[in-house]
Amino acid sequence: MWNLVMSIIPLSLAYTAPLLIIALGGLYSERSGVVNIGLEGMMGIGAFAAALFTVSMQGTLGGATIWLALVVATLAGVALSFFHAFASVSLNADQVISGTAVNMFSAALTVYLARWITGSANVQIKRFFIKTDVPFLSKIPIIGPLLFGNAYITTYLVLAIIVLSWFLLYRTRFGLRLRACGENPHSADSMGINVKNMRYTGVLISGALAGLGGGIVIMTYAKEFSQLTYNGLGFLALAALIFGKWKPWGILGSSLFFGTAMTVANMSIIVPALKNVPNIFLNTFPYVITLVALVLFSSSSAGPKASGEPYDVSKR
């Protein structure tokens, strides 16, 4: 049993990290009042950009490649999210349709470019993050090997970003303003806050984090880009965002929960104790539990109130 836990927990953390950072991206966007169905697409373009950058630079840049690849992934996510921001904030377009267009555009463009540049729909990389034991911390009995042994350093990067985000959103003026735009843009506007700018900021940050999440997927456990490497992770992040009640610590919990479910589902083939559990239960679990959670939350509407509504100055 201990061995099983020892093998599941570190792997779960590896799966949780990208999920968490993408869901956090969704949080910024929705808190500012823009629904972001396009997380999947923004993650995809980040994943592709990271893979492409690594393939073309892994010979010349050496060890720095993997970190720069994450930067490139982040920028790619920002670039794609700009279109979503432009449509939803400046043009008052339907945010769900715009997000869907972003997803389709990203899925098609990345494979188009992959075929054009490398001749196949897959891009394999030779440099990536390697699992290491964190010095000193991994020596702590019990918790050490579980949380700090055999881990990707990116996981701690993600955890740092979530702590920072909590501080930014709940302890600074910027955070209060951003959240106000998602709750009641009209009163935010009347207090002199530029709602459009805030919403642009929210969407662009969400693109950055989703892109970074895609980069982390490629640079840690996937090690190659293809459509199947991230199939549906952006939507799973959306589920984590909802199940986490649109709050940083909430999505930390829900991402861990879903990440573990994903790991157990993937491992069920090799673990004797889980062999007889049909994978349908583990695989559908995050989505089913999110629907159940939505029913339970329904009386106390947990989400940002104005999320999904274009800001129309003339409507009060």
Next chain:
Amino acid sequence: MHKLKAFLSDDKNQNRLIPFLSIILGFLVGAIIMVISGYNPLAAYSKLLQGAGLYGNLRRFGETLVLMTPLTLTGLAVAFGMRTGLFNIGASGQMLMGGFAAIAVGLLVDLPKVIHLPLAVLVAVAAGALWGMLPGILKSKFNIHEVVSTIMMNWIAVWTVYYFVPTYMMGKYNTESAAIPDTASLRFEWLTNLFNGSSINFGLLLALASALLIWWVLEKTTFGYELKAVGFNRDAAKYAGIKVNRNVVLSMMISGALAGLAGATFYIGYTDNIKIGELPSLGFDGIAVALLGLNTPLGVVLSALLFGIMNAGKGFMQAATGVPNELVQIIIAVIIFFAAATQLIKRWLRYFARNEKKEKANGGEA
């Protein structure tokens, strides 16, 4: 020129022009991408149309109609939802469940074709309706937005197929089901021969009949009027005595049923088996079809034909010119983007109309 200007400043005309301008812009962006990546866009588009059989190849045109079939139905599913105030983004999952149910009936039951085929189609419709019913209930009872719940249902569908297909219906590989027997296929030999051996099937007639039926329901029946009233204004509809909650559930079920039928036409009419681990993109394409068709049945049929042409010709285009076939999906995404960003196109049109006005005024003074 004066007439054109007057025409362009009218809001209704602008709304009608948007689909056409979106299509043009979509192909324009596609051309720009091809030029940047070193391909000749005119040659590629020409091959795209040739591959779709528009230059007279009957078999290829048959394939265009084959792909137009599920697009018509997913387009109808989304459009019907939109008309009744629901955004059914789950057409993909409903289509997948419909196709999965049809394949299951095809493989697990042994019957003569006269019973087997109608049974498979009906079960597909029922499965799609069921997959749409749950989000409908969640919306009416708990006020849960259908976009969120249908997205969850999409992935539940993916993993359901992922489990059941290898376990009970495995084909040559464990990533796909076995091929269905002829008794459950929507293809008929005389129809195949009529189009020189294309995989055209009976689904096309079902799709066109559905379009007619949906038109009739929406425009000619009290039921359709009530559904549209709920879509326009829920509160007013409720005040007028319409059972809003019941209608929301029924709308989602009808929308899901159409998507389920799309699954039947695709999986037992075209591919003959079902692959695991993927959502059919035709469900999302349905959003584009509905948007371009302005959510009317006739418009849906016409835009489904356009997307059918693009999807049927893309393989030929890739083989003949080397342009990756994903180009078509890029164009569709761009079309959706512009069709959603109506304000942008309207702004351009207004700007254009105003400039005409100014020039006239300046000319008059001089």
